[in-house]
Amino acid sequence: MTTFENVVAVDWRSGYDQIYFFFKGTNTYSRFSIRENQVPTSYPLPVSCNWGGFHNTQNLRFGFTTTGFDTDAIDGDILWLFDRYGFDKNSPCVHKYDQDTETLIRTLPLEKSRWHQLARYFDKIIAGTWWQTRPGRAHLFRFLLNNGKALRLDFGYGTIIEEDINEKTWPGLSAYKDRIITAAQNDRTLVDNYLYIFLTNNEYIRYNIQENRAESGPITIDNESWPGLLRG
Numbered sequence: 001m002t003t004f005e006n007v008v009a010v011d012w013r014s015g016y017d018q019i020y021f022f023f024k025g026t027n028t029y030s031r032f033s034i035r036e037n038q039v040p041t042s043y044p045l046p047v048s049c050n051w052g053g054f055h056n057t058q059n060l061r062f063g064f065t066t067t068g069f070d071t072d073a074i075d076g077d078i079l080w081l082f083d084r085y086g087f088d089k090n091s092p093c094v095h096k097y098d099q100d101t102e103t104l105i106r107t108l109p110l111e112k113s114r115w116h117q118l119a120r121y122f123d124k125i126i127a128g129t130w131w132q133t134r135p136g137r138a139h140l141f142r143f144l145l146n147n148g149k150a151l152r153l154d155f156g157y158g159t160i161i162e163e164d165i166n167e168k169t170w171p172g173l174s175a176y177k178d179r180i181i182t183a184a185q186n187d188r189t190l191v192d193n194y195l196y197i198f199l200t201n202n203e204y205i206r207y208n209i210q211e212n213r214a215e216s217g218p219i220t221i222d223n224e225s226w227p228g229l230l231r232g
Contacts, residue, residue, distance in 0.1 A: 004202045004221050004230065009184035010063035011129070014077040014099035019184045019196070021229065022047065022057040029057070032229060034186060039228030053104035054095050059084035061092070061122065062143075064129050064185065065099065069138065082110070082122070092122050117160045118143070121151060127183035129195055131209060144197070148177045172214025173197065176205060185209070202230075 006025045012018040019032045028044040029051075048055045061082045068076035077099035084092050092110040097103070111119050118125065121143070128143040131152075139155035145162075150170060152161045163169050165177040179199040186194040192210040199205065203218035204225075219225055 004198060005181060005200070007182050007198065008057065008060045008062060009127075009182045009196070009198060010079060010081070011065045011185045011187060012079065012099060013065050013067050013187055017187060019186070022060055024057045024060060027057050030229060030231070032226065037227065039226075039231065041228070043228070044231065051097075051104070052102070053107070054081065054097065062125055062128050062182070064141075065187075066130050069130070070096075078105075080115070082115075082118075082125070082128075084123075092119070114155075117153060118151075121145065121162070124149075125151070126180055127197070129183065129185045129209075132193070144177075144180050144183060146180075170207075170214075171212065172217075173205065173207065176218065179203075183207075 008022045008024065010020050012020055017034045019034065021030045021032065023029065023044060027047050029047050030039045030043040032039050047057050061084055063079060063081040065077060065079050070076065070078045079097040079099055081095040081097060082092065083095060093107050094110050094113050094115055095107050096105040098105050110116060110122065124145040124147055125143050126146050128141060131140040131142045132138055141153040143151040145151065148165055150163055150165050152163065166174050176199055181198045181200060183195055183197040186196065188194065192208050195207040195209055197205045197207055199218060202221045204221055205214050205218060206216040208215045221229065
């Protein structure tokens with residue numbers, strides 16, 4: 001693989017932190033180990049044999065992890081995978097995946113899940129993440145859309161707000177808002193969390209969540225910045 005495209009990236013918090021990359025065109029995935037700073041040589045692997053009841057990434061839109069936000073996992077690590085087609089061709093669904101046991105808990109129609117407020121925006125969402133900026137602030141989620149806009153979903157207040165991506169809402173990102181492919185968070189210990197925002201032309205931006213600003217301009221995705229990720 002030489003071009004980074006048609007990809008959905010998600011964070012993984014159970015055990016050592018990882019970022020998983022689902023390559024929709026080939027229905028394969030790679031696991032980037034943040035601790036080891038590389039994709040192990042055994043990847044990419046097929047999704048269909050390795051993700052329990054989750055088999056096909058062709059219509060996967062976005063995904064992210066929460067910890068302690070839901071009670072269905074042993075210590076609360078849940079991966080939410082949002083799929084364009086669920087039980088029929090007319091409505092999206094969400095796959096609820098237990099990271100601690102590596103099993104699919106259930107698949108729900110989006111409109112009947114706790115994420116039902118996303119339904120009207122679903123076809124525009126290309127990335128989402130849990131936005132924790134301080135202790136006790138555990139109910140805010142932010143989403144990047146494919147039309148130069150973004151969403152703020154706040155479970156604490158029960159609100160969802162659409163906003164423009166500009167220098168006030170997403171400082172440093174507005175110049176690249178039309179190039180976003182996917183994004184995933186690095187939940188770092190004792191330091192600020194990063195949201196890695198992946199762009200067209202094999203580039204990415206490192207975005208500081210606590211400070212709410214881009215810490216870098218576009219950086220090339222290669223074997224130095226993401227060792228093993230472009231392996232096909």
